[in-house]
Amino acid sequence: MLRKILLRNQSFLQLIIALFGALLGVVFLLVSVHYLIKVTEFGKGSEMLGPNILVVQKKVSTTTTLQLASSIFTQHEIQSIQNKSFIAEVKPVTSNNFGVEFATSDPMLPYFRSDVFIQSIDKRFLDVKSSQWKWNEGAEFVPIILPRDFMVMLNTFMSSAGIPQISDQLAEEVQFSLVLSNDNTQRKFNAKIIGFTNEVSSILVPESFMKYGGNTFGNKKQEKITQIIIAGKEKEFGLLEKFLDQNQYESKNAQLVTGRLKSVVSTLLIVIAFISFLTLLFSSFVLIQYIQLLISKNSYEVKTLLRLGYPSKSLSNVFIVYFVSLFGMLCVLGSVFFVFLKSYLDEKLHSTGIYIDFQYTFYSWATLGFSFVLFFVLTFISSKRNIMHEF
């Protein structure tokens, strides 16, 4: 009966507008926090939106060609790059100093061979995470990570040879071989593709295999570092890009685009998350104002009930339960919209070649929980205070 008395005199249009605002706030907050976490999550192995990793080399110019300038990175240079505030980590990229031949070795595929360039990078920089990424002498096969461009080239060859093109999945099941050689000897190794990368332009092999190749087939000269791999800090990509430009370093254009895109997307998502939070906060304030208005519109009823001997707590509980239930339903509805919107956006991203992790993040639900608790506290305080005001 208390609900019947206290929840009359409502302006439903005002309530609906406030609830709609809060619903939009909830949905956009969930979406923006979800994608913000996906973008900023470090080291989750997502290709497109992982950490800003660049393979960097010195720009080749006429002076370097004429050997007036060096294209080699010295230890001093590497150390000074490492010391920059916007750089998380720097490691040299090890390249082969021996002959390497890559060939198909599967009866299902036509024979294809090519002299190739192999490199190895620190495991932490790999955007393909696999338990197979290890090699020791006597291992059944050498795990390799293929540049996606190489796969495109291979498929172009397949196509011109009148053979169906192979998918990523199929390529990982086909047998390949690597032949390491020097002037005197050579050795063949079975190879298996375990993943693809957009970040490096050469075939990647485990560091232990590269070391073995260098020791067995290498020319024993001091290794020269012509490429380094850099992990830039989140949200400071602009500084990194400027630094590369000033020092005549260059990177793969696609990586720069990815890095720039990632920085822009991160910033945009932070802005959207902030705006969503403000929307939610303001609509919550409108709802709180609405509670105050409702209590003052029902001032006679509240006063009379207090005079009849009803405890103020049981009156404020009517408002708290009603509005917190409304907000709870709104959160559930907002979550359902979020699930649909996320599924739609994931599909859109997938269809445009952006392979982000599709798992839900704890943080988006935690944000929703935090919003609910915040609303509960505000409603609790507002209802109590306004009821006591009528005493």
Added chain:
Amino acid sequence: MNIHFNHVLPTPLSSMQQTVNSLWNQSLILEKGKKVVVEAPSGRGKSTLMHLLFGVRKDYTGEICVDDKNLSTFSHRTWTEFRKNKVSIVFQDLQLFPQLTVLENLQLKNDLTNHYSLAELVAFMDQVGLSEKLNQKCGNLSMGQQQRVAIIRSICQPFSWLLLDEPFSHLDSENAEICMGIINEACGKQEAGWVLTSLGTNINSSYDQLITI
């Protein structure tokens, strides 16, 4: 439960000339279980007195004590308990819920302490001639009918004092007598007293104390 007045003067009446017999600015005791009539012409503070005793107004000087407890020191919680179990009231403006039915208005009060059963409530309404109006909205009743509902509502709780602010102003003498009978019976059962304000002393009941303002 005795009520002590110790030089009480409501702020709005402070500029008013007080008579020798006036309740205001005097020391006075309302003894437990007594029937007290407060008689005064309009504008002398009869409703103000009821509101002070019920904690609706707090703008006064002096002290009002209930069994040595000063009303001005009561917390919200104490007032709630006081209104639920110690003191009940019939307001001059009745303070019913016009959108609720007669029965709902009674139950709203009765549900707090379950003082009477539904059958008893119906019997009371039958006594005051409103048994057919039980499910009608209070807003649709005449003032006299509403006054009877308010009187019955006021006894739907345990109390030591019943405050009646011109409770029969819209009632004919027959209905006033019936209502007074119900009030006296309810007070008698609980050994409670009542304070009744009136413009005159014609109240269809005997009383123990007459106070003029």
